[in-house]
Amino acid sequence: MLDPMLNGGSAQVNWAEPDAVLGTYVAQMDRLTEPVDPGVPLSLNVHGLLVSGELIPQWQWFAEVSELNDHEDAFYVGTAEHVKEQSDLAHDAVKIRDTGGEVTHRQYTALMTPTRYIHLRNARVHSPGLHSGDGGSLWRGRLADVSGWTPGTTTLIED
Numbered sequence: 001m002l003d004p005m006l007n008g009g010s011a012q013v014n015w016a017e018p019d020a021v022l023g024t025y026v027a028q029m030d031r032l033t034e035p036v037d038p039g040v041p042l043s044l045n046v047h048g049l050l051v052s053g054e055l056i057p058q059w060q061w062f063a064e065v066s067e068l069n070d071h072e073d074a075f076y077v078g079t080a081e082h083v084k085e086q087s088d089l090a091h092d093a094v095k096i097r098d099t100g101g102e103v104t105h106r107q108y109t110a111l112m113t114p115t116r117y118i119h120l121r122n123a124r125v126h127s128p129g130l131h132s133g134d135g136g137s138l139w140r141g142r143l144a145d146v147s148g149w150t151p152g153t154t155t156l157i158e159d
Helices: 020-030 058-066 074-098 105-112
Strands: 040-046 049-055 117-126 137-142 146-151
Touching (some): 020 117, 040 117, 049 137, 058 117, 058 137, 074 105
Antiparallel strands (some): 040 049, 040 146, 049 117
């Protein structure tokens, strides 16, 4: 294969794709089979806002959302249950795969779904002139919307 940089061509970069390093980091977290507490501290730049919190596995995020019990909307509950089921299939497939067992087609499909979202617990959204409060919340965002990130959480001084 020819190297476009050495042959006078230009490298093709798709800026709509998420950061591969962050994607790998999140994908590895999603493959964990035990809950994490605390999660891995991260700070993200998302459309000019700073979002900081603890990275947790997708399945754990859905499990914690399902335990909130503050959503009475039937559509929300049904959707959350469906997505949690898919997450549970992938979670079970990881456990089975790691012990040398065979996964079902549904588990394999759920396991092979590309990582497209990042899941934070105790998340805080920081914006100029906006105080996000003392507590954090569960936050889910598209990896493709993250334009920058750093390990650790960032504390802003409120004016």
